[in-house]
Amino acid sequence: MDKKKINCKWILVISILLLIGGITAMTQLKTPFDIFLTKDFTTPSKNDQIAYLKKHEKEMTEAVEGWNSKIKSVQWQWDTVEVQEIGNGTPQGAGWILTIYGKFNEIEDSNFQIGFELESRKSFPNMNDFYQMQDFTIDEGAKPYE
Known part of the structure; x- marks a missing residue:
């Protein structure tokens, strides 16, 4: 039982770290679609x-x-x-x-x-x-x- 509790705690800690890392990465990384949201294609280059x-x-x-x-x-x-x-x-x-x-x-x-x-x-x-x-x-x- 103690082993099960330790495993559950590790799974919980790893899940929280992955969640925090994923949220951080999503706010900093650009997606391939960002150019469509930020570039004004109606302005001639x-x-x-x-x-x-x-x-x-x-x-x-x-x-x-x-x-x-x-x-x-x-x-x-x-x-x-x-x-x-x-x-x-x-x-x-x-x-x-x-x-x-x-x-x-x-x-x-x-x-x-x-x-x-x-x-x-x-x-x-x-x-x-x-x-x-x-x-x-x-x-x-x-x-x-x-």
Whole structure:
């Protein structure tokens, strides 16, 4: 009988430890389904935005070349694509913007930047509505391109 009581106590202790360990593990470990609960699949990724811009590269290039008759070619810097919230001094901000830098006329130290206002962080840019954010410059931005 004493042996039975000792075995029951050990079984009880082990069960309690397993229960505590299981609860701890469940609160710390991620399940394969967590991504569906935490990731917003409606927001385009940077790669999605770049792919969209690449589809419209010709339109973007033609528009930029039209801003300055001396610009004969444009080389886009795809790795510079950024989506940012526009700040205007208010807590709600002024909206969202997508920006991208480029070089022109095969000049290595040339630079310019364009921006697209976005309806929301979850939207793609409107190809009919973008503007120059940084003038055409050379010497790493030190001189305007004339």
